Amino acid sequence: MTIDFEPENEDEVASIIRAAAERSARLAILGGGTRGFGIAGADAVLSTRRLSGIVTYNPAEMTMSALAGTSVAEIEATLAERPQMLAFEPMDPRALLGSTGEPTIGGVFAANVSGPRRLSAGAARDHLLGIRFVNGEGVAIKSGGRVMKNVTGLDLVKFLAGSHGTLGLLTEVTFKVLPLPPSAATIVLSGLNDAEAAGAMARVMAMPYEVSSAAHLPESVRGRFLGGNLPEGPATVLRLEGLSATVSARAEKLAQACSVAGPVTVLGDEDTRMLWREIRDVKPYADGTDRPIWNVSVAPTTGHQLVAALRLETGVDAFYDWQGGRVWLRMEADPEAGLLRRFIKALGGGHARLVRASASVRAATPVFEPEAPAVAALSQRLREKFDPQGIFNPGLMG
Template sequence: MTPMHQPLSEEAAARLIQAAALSKTPLAIRGGGTRSLHAAPEGVESLSSRGLSGILAYNPAEMTMTARAGTPLEAVEAALAEKRQMLAFEPNDLRGVLGTSGIPTIGGVFATNASGPRRFVAGAARDSLLGLRFVNGRGEVVKAGGRVMKNVTGLDLVKLLAGSHGSLAFLTEVTFRLLPVPETAVTIVVSGLNDAEAAAAMATAMSMSVEVSGAAHLPESVRGRFAGGALPDGAATVLRLEGLAASVTVRAEKLVAALARFGAVSRLDFETTLRLWREIRDGAPYADGTPRPLWRVSVAPTAGQQLVAALRLEAGVDAFYDWQGGLVWLRMEADPEAALLRRYVKAVGGGHATLLRARPDVLAAAQAFQPQAEAVGLLQARVKASFDPDGLFRSRMAG
């Protein structure tokens, strides 16, 4: 069993990384360990941020918060709930689909750029990140960005670290912006559409001035596994509206009228809406306790259904769509079919496919992330050399 280091301070983390650099001991960075099925390879020690916990500053008036990287996400969200504020990007919880335990951390959220249904209108996790502190591969403590939105010093560096999956640095502190919690929410459901029809309906909704904050399509194969069976019969195309109650009522009427030509239209109440979008966020239909390969594929909104249609001709797949069809949760019935999937991703205009889950032997041999284009790969290598010249940090999907 490889050692697990859990420093209790930024200074201790810096000393540990300095020692690892001197001894050429590689480190696998992790937060709460909830987002990875990849075990640390032989000879690679684990470095966790869980000992770096606590909210350092919270300014509700400016809607900003600073917290140590190992702070549990639930502690952050509990503090925000008291002031009716939230993380705009709806960080997902992958413990159900991955079968992992542990506690998600706020540092892990940003290190993996974990973003849920509101991402396509409110931005990803990295778009809410204002500043951070980290330890690089030399054991040097670095600060980038600031605590207020007006301070954009180091903004590019901040965005670079978000989504780096622990491959560039060890995060110790993050500062991020917040949004008010909407007063209410409603979901408009269009029933019985096939994938192509759903793409057209979602495009119509997004072209309107009704401020849709969630747009997903749940084919009949998964529809019954959402919202406790509360969705009407048939495939469900679901659109979320949030805000002040009076505004939501007016916008909902306008959206219902526009979508009536596509099929039967109904509405979900506030509590059912909350449950439904949590389940969409977390890929709930695939929290099935199996190792069947599970992908998250990001493509252009109009390309999602084209990708799935092409794959269905050659492989057994099950899927549903978020981000107006631009995010495909894709479960393979047998093999991951990585080469086939990435060939079709390229054919529909490009995108990014991440293998979240598979059998341990498949994961060990698979390339989990989308291969980079040659120019991007060269740039990534230069960035890696700047942050971690000795290649100390070994990336794993760990949050």
């Protein structure tokens, strides 16, 4: 992949985009280049990775502003000194996708990258307070600030988060951070099938133990976590975080409550932190292949039904995050986009995003779930407003 433009400030970004708009040249917008979506059909590639640096950090107010190309590693290292964190736990996709580069904070918010703690802390966009971006006409725009608010009746912060660079190029982001939990533990409930695990996680999330994350790792993937050292059998895993004394007390009570459903093991702090990093980064499918990977969001009670239906029709492996509401699917051969999306619709709706596939498959398969007509009409009006020439990330518009 060749980078054609690497601007070092917002003025340079605006100038490049204005010139592209004048000649209707289509631009692929990249952060650190770790995901690579949006390249197909582009006339040039524009990277934000030289738009780098922390602008302000106020630990007392738990807010930070950074240029969009600032690496997530730099931000997390700075926060760890306080100690604070990005509570939405963005994944590092490099092992899964076989990519290089450095994940950037602008890329994280542009893709709304949210990890296992989304159950308790919310998605990336829920932590975004303000943005600066350049639209498809080369005009720099500021929205939001250090407090949550709408601007002129339109919440541009929420629209840009998760837009994957199709509405504008983020140049600066302001976001809230949270204290880093000093202690963590994981309850491992062994032996449940997918349906039983969905029911168990639903019951646990209704209990007063402040579970921050809940996932289910079927036997097909269980051995690929923690170096194969999880207990035998499918693992339903429940994370607790906080002060050491409270975590210990809650873990004891939750383990007792779960023991009626099957064997229970408690993981300590170090193993807990490693396990949830591996869940976050989809470690079982970081296998060096380009077999299709889907990130599916559905109701927590229907994730296991979706997987069961797919297994009757095609080869698929899966594990569950977000209490079963996020399903990571690895297809054995064909991506089966039509089949997958038909089943999602039949089960009440949801969203499927193609995360990994060969170049030929990605060229022939829509990356995102087709939008409902009303939503599609709104999306089109937004793109016409912010990118009237349609120059941004053409590879995502198919």
